[in-house]
Amino acid sequence: MEAQQDIRPDARPGHAIIDVMARSTYEPSDDAAALFARIKAAHDTLRELRGPLHEMAAREMRDAGATVGDLARLTGYDAEKYRLIARAEGIERRRPPTRGRLSDQSD
Template sequence: MLTPADQPAHRRRPGAIMGAMARSNYEPPADAARLFANNRRAVLALDKLRGPLRETAVREMRAGATIGDLARLTGYSNEFFRRLAREAGIERRRPPTRGRNSDPSD
């Protein structure tokens, strides 16, 4: 069961339907309720790890880890770490092989 500290603050979104249409009296069966609760706990745990993961990944990339190494170890995609490295100003180890920054003589 989630404690109030684990529950994210709910904010109204623009255009959100409020009132009677916003809620239903749906109650999932026990197996579905367990699965949903387990998933919610996992999502909240990942949210807590997001900051430390980013900081550690940047530190390790500066120490020599490749985006492929981090992707393999964490399960996140290469692109996730590629973007993180770009945001942190970490230099590429090799030039890109495709896209706008690649060698035009190809």
């Protein structure tokens, strides 16, 4: 049986493109469907809160003195998330970094 070649302009020469993707007949059990729906809802909620979290974190670090560690403890996110927000917002570091290249201090 020969592979059907697609003639669309975006088709790569020498490669067969399947026009119809194979579909599964999988139907989740009721408990699996409920769990998957909860997970999807949680992801959707986190996506909605991404912008407000960025704004609130920047405000709290800038105006209320919150540290990246404080925000990490309160939200469960890694402190690096808040370091990136602080850098993006131009918020000054409260202490020098403890890792990485040291500035020229040979004087």
